[in-house]
Amino acid sequence: MSSVAQPVARPLRRRRDGALSLGVTTGYLSVIVLIPMAALLLRSLEGGAGAFWDAVTDPQAVAALKLTFVISLGVVLINAVAGTVIAWVLVRDSFRGKSLVNALIDLPFALPTIVAGLTLLALYGPKSPVGVNVAYTTAAIVLALLFVTLPFVVRTVQPVLLELDRDMEEAAQSLGATSFQTFRRIVFPNLFPAILSGTALGFARSLGEFGSVVLISGNQPFKTEVASVYIFGQIESDNITGAAAVSVVLLLASLAVLLSIGGLRRWATRHDN
């Protein structure tokens, strides 16, 4: 991620302090993360593969998963464009209050998700002062997810844009390229890995989002119920097998996204060198 020169890898020697950091790390990760994840996986398979499959292919579960994946995909596509535009304006433009706007980008990270949902509901809900009411529709879910994933693309693209050498763009322009051509041929290829990795992070976040969606989406089965809200409902009505099975689907999706981001990073740094 950082563009600072990486120290040349040198052979690692055995040191005694290593045992402590390694022990603490594996012990803590096991208790907090791995054991609960193992419990989840085993519980979802408790009734055998057939029961797992039945739980995942329950029509209501399928509808929730489908809605979640489709909306998340749409949201990250909007994010890829909006995030790049915002990053561009924050780096290349100058106007009064820019540093304030720049600081505000992180607000969705810091603001509790339930507050985010309530906030959107205040402006775009039944009592909207501007007369826009999208509450309890899929548009409301899109809005909530756009809110919570706003920083991802901006914050991955911004540093790359800052470091981008402007000589190349100037060269292209002096050779007669239009500004659109310059963007498409010079700037965009440089930003692409960052846009992709920010988009992937946003996608993973969207798949699992709960707090910001739960108030504004109305949670109607088959219509506006996303996967995490479905899981929550199944826990409440004591259908733990169903909840665990759909949870495992989300878990696998998160892992897949994380692994592809890891691969993406290796690919991007290889291109740096």
Next chain:
Amino acid sequence: MLRLVALGYLAALLIVPVGLVVYRAFEDGIGAFIESITTPEALHALWLTIVIALIAVPMNTVFGIFCALAIVRRKFPGHGLVNSVVDLPLALSPVVVGLALVLVYGRQGWWGGWLIDNGFQVIFALPGMVLATIFVSLPFVVREVVPVLREIGDEQEEASATLGASPWQTFWRVTLPAIRWGVLYGVVLTTARALGEFGAVSVVSGRIAGRTETMTLHVEERYQAFEIQDAYAASVVLAVLAVATLLVMTLLRREET
């Protein structure tokens, strides 16, 4: 033109909605606002939120430093796995986190029955809420410290070891001062996440008002009870904490450079 698009988008999505909630919270005057946030339930929720953060943040800070050291300085089997597992809480749905904890510590869970029989309740009680909060806020210190450790390299640590310092002395005198900014950022981010967690805590807490209700759960409960004014007021308290986090981050960055 681009500037207008970008600022318009931010205004519609972020600035106006948040501004409106602040306005609504104070619409009936400051007295009504104070009344809303000083009910016994609201005060207890705030207190509980702070207690949970006070346990979870130091634990994740100590773990985060150890874990970053293990990732950067050591080579061990399963290195890649540890690296991915640390990121998992960033990508995993908080509801799934809550469910996984229930399956281990709930009455029907792996150890829950035994723990309850021995008088130690985790789920629907403080320990479960702390565990959930630790889980979701686990990656931040690690992720802030790892790049700093990579950047500083290990020459100074080796020099200190060669000069006869114990690993412990080397850590306190050489490594920790060098990574302190990374640790601080990590702590700020962890705190923000801990104060604002909703989904995971919602599943494990049982949401008993005045008992296991944190500030975020209180917001939802008030909203569902049609006490919108109370929900707005509690939201403003949380929003102020969020803005304070951003402010601290900005100041730290300025201090560092």
